[in-house]
Amino acid sequence: MKKTSQIExxxxxxxxxxxxxxxxxxxxxxxxQGVTVAEWVLLRELLDTGAVNPSHLAAKxxxxxxxxxxxxxxxxxxxxxxxxxxxxxxxxQTIDLSPSGKQIVPVLGRLADENDNEFFGHLTPDExxxxxxxxxxxxxxNGWKNLPVD
Numbered sequence: 330m331k332k333t334s335q336i337e338x339x340x341x342x343x344x345x346x347x348x349x350x351x352x353x354x355x356x357x358x359x360x361x362q363g364v365t366v367a368e369w370v371l372l373r374e375l376l377d378t379g380a381v382n383p384s385h386l387a388a389k390x391x392x393x394x395x396x397x398x399x400x401x402x403x404x405x406x407x408x409x410x411x412x413x414x415x416x417x418x419x420x421x422q423t424i425d426l427s428p429s430g431k432q433i434v435p436v437l438g439r440l441a442d443e444n445d446n447e448f449f450g451h452l453t454p455d456e457x458x459x460x461x462x463x464x465x466x467x468x469x470x471n472g473w474k475n476l477p478v479d
Contacts, residue, residue, distance in 0.1 A: 355440070355444040372410075375426045379425060380424065381423055
């Protein structure tokens with residue numbers, strides 16, 4: 330009879346172990362700035378895209394339109410995004426960073442960099458590149474498109 334493997338024998342166990350610690354630390358960092366990780370993902374995407382329709386944003390970050398709508402409403406309340414309606418069609422709207430949003434995104438980006446450095450700064454450049462390549466290959470091989478937001 331084959332021996333049952335130990336939990337620690339699985340790569341997935343170690344990925345989850347590291348991911349939980351890295352993600353939790355980052356969530357705490359951004360929450361001190363008044364945003365969630367999901368809100369950070371949306372804000373960061375808006376930095377690159379500029380004013381965009383929420384449906385396009387949902388497709389880009391791999392969330393449902395309903396989930397994006399809820400995030401947008403929270404970010405509107407926090408004055409981190411602005412919503413504009415089309416003059417021709419009031420149903421068509423775009424979302425963009427507000428002046429406050431444009432100020433906070435670089436702050437959150439630095440927190441992401443600090444978090445990465447805390448957990449992966451001890452790796453040599455070659456080790457970090459190898460880790461990136463391995464993880465990206467797993468993502469490609471599985472065809473995953475949704476951005477990690479939780």
